[in-house]
Amino acid sequence: MKNLGNKIEILYNLCRDKQLKITPQRVEVYKALLASGDHPSAETVYAKVKKNLPNISLDTVNRTLNTLSLIGAAFVVEGSGDVRRFDGNLENHQHFKCVKCKKIFDFKHNAFENIEVPEELRHKFKVLRATVYIEGLCQSCLEKENKIQSN
Amino acid sequence: MKNLGNKIEILYNLCRDKQLKITPQRVEVYKALLASGDHPSAETVYAKVKKNLPNISLDTVNRTLNTLSLIGAAFVVEGSGDVRRFDGNLENHQHFKCVKCKKIFDFKHNAFENIEVPEELRHKFKVLRATVYIEGLCQSCLEKENKIQSN
DNA sequence: AACTATATAGTAATTAAAACTATTTGTCAA
């Protein structure tokens, strides 16, 4: 991971912007997240951070990762983080998901119906589904939203 | 839900193709899934099916929904069904997810970097992220895969 | 240095999903 210093600086600025305190826990969780090239779960980050902060709690790691997502220092990988939901509508359609209330809204958009999967991927994997996935805040959550509360 | 009869027929055919038994539980779970226009969780489907099959178990609903996904009669909504995973890489990139081992692979593809969010959505919601999300089977899972086992 | 709101540790509670086993039931062939 190059430019780790810069990245930490970003975290500092984001925290200050949102009036969140810069705690060692937040810094360590953020560093652990960056250090792992892949897409770790809270448990994985917890294990990593524990080496530097032996008595950090899992709850703190969870809350901190949430906070990082809220301030835009990280994000929750799509395809994770919600109870499994099923869709029986096999017609081509797309999903918008509210990151707050987790509600999923269907929408149709012609331009998204025939996604060309890159040759490289078709080669490497067996592709089952390709879709445009959009997330954000729905109207009712938007109204409730005033400031970011980390705790 | 129009053409429910047709849909059931589809289920019958899919089951026969894959040599899966057509059980009342499967039919009811499938009907309940179709009947709910939204994106229900196993619990929600369970509640619905219980009206017709009072002593169906939640486990059966769960397994059945999985089976339906495996045979292509339904699918798991992206953004659900996996422990929450985080990504600290804010550069534009896309994800491929293996539906079996849940591993996430990054990839970059220029054509996917500037997704135009439909006007209608930008209006209705606060869009935070738009991405192409591709799922399927990774190579190592593909090798292990021989036939669909529903149980 | 002291104050105060915020964040944390430690733990408990909640929830979702998977595992397990005895029993039941589709399916097929006689």
Add this chain to the structure above:
DNA sequence: TTGACAAATAGTTTTAATTACTATATAGTT
């Protein structure tokens, strides 16, 4: 139509993930 058997289910238990709670500690400010 019946009997046999593999497959599927009910009922329950485990496991795992996330959230909730409260007393304590601390970052940022005065």
